[in-house]
Amino acid sequence: MAHIIVVGNEKGGAGKSTVSMHVATALARMGFKVSALDLDLRQRTMGRYVENRREFIEQSGLELASADCHDLPEIDASTLQPGENIYDHRLSAAVARLEPDSDFILIDCPGSHTRLSQVAHSLADTLITPLNDSFIDFDLLAHTDAAGEKITGPSVYSEMVWNARQLRAQAGLKPIDWVVMRNRVGTQRMVNKEKMERAVNMLAERVGxxxxxxxxxxxxxxxxxxRGLTLLDLKDIGVKQLNISNVAARQELRDMMKGLRLPGVTVDF
Structure with missing residues (x-):
């Protein structure tokens, strides 16, 4: 069975597609067979990323390890039973088709609540939620008091993940390994940064x-x-000397991949 990675957050601009492309490419470069599904059927940032990469490879003649991005198959609506949702069938059919030949299936969800996104979360073995270091973004996970010091209750996205966990438990599947990834964290010591860190740590214990x-x-x-490239491709395209920012970014990617603890993955780049 392929290990299913879902990258989800109902708020746009958190870096989901950037994370998705780097995780997928890192796994492909390690020799794993990676299939990807972009559930943002309108914007298709992940899909465009992969298309750009394919075009760059063809034009440059370079061989770069890549994930394969697939479209959801069409389903004949006449075959559905009353009350069945066509998007459920499109996603389940895509996963069933890809699983036999994939080590990992990465699903990039849209920055909004959709039926496809909801179903995808229930399929996740690993759920990655990128989160900007801001209480505006944090509000999607939980509500806090005016001072940002006390969590008053979970918010809509946490409740959706909870429902997905319940569905998996009822189906006898292993629990979701939910990982929240803090993006765009400031390098300087700031009051907001410290408050966010405390809030995220408190919520991690509370909702798991x-x-x-x-x-x-x-x-x-x-x-x-x-060009559909990632940080790992820079030397392959002729960048001989990485600047300090690029070196730091590669280290962030290395730390991120180690933190995901994906099965069978040893981070050695």
């Missing part, structure tokens, strides 16, 4: 997720997208 370091805000990610 692990915390791993994410990516800092770096221009390099925006520069890599048009």
């Amino acid at each position: 997720f692990r915390i791993v370091p994410g990516f800092s805000e770096r221009v390099i990610f925006r520069e890599l997208f048009p």
Whole structure:
């Protein structure tokens, strides 16, 4: 059975597609067979990333390890039973088709609540939730008091993950390993940063997720997208000397991959 990684957060701009592409490419470079599904059927950032990568490989003649991005299959609506949702069948059919030939299936969810996203979360063996270091983004996970010091209750996204966990338990599947990844954390010591750290740690104990370091805000990610490249590809395309920012970004990726604790994965880049 393929290990299913779902990258989800109902708020846009948290870095889901950047995380998805780097995780998928890192696994592919390690020799794993990685299949990807982009559930943002309108924007398709992950899908565009993979298409850009394929075009760059064809034009440059380089051999770069890559994930294979697949579209959801079409389903004949006439075959559905009353009350059945066509998106449930499209996603389950895609996963069933990819599982026999994949070590990992990575599913990139849209930055909004959709039926596809909801079903994908219930399929996750590992759930990665990128989170910007801001109480605006944190509010998606939990509500806090005015001072940001006390959690008053879980929010909509945490409740959706809880429901997904319940569905997996009822089906006899292993629990979701939920990982929250803090992105764009400031390098300087700031009051907001310290409050966020305390809040995330408190919530982790309360609702049951692990915390791993994410990516800092770096221009390099925006520069890599048009060619479908990742930090791991820089030397392959002829960058002989990485600058300090790029070296730091690679270390962040290394720490992130180690923190995910994916089965059979030894981080050696």
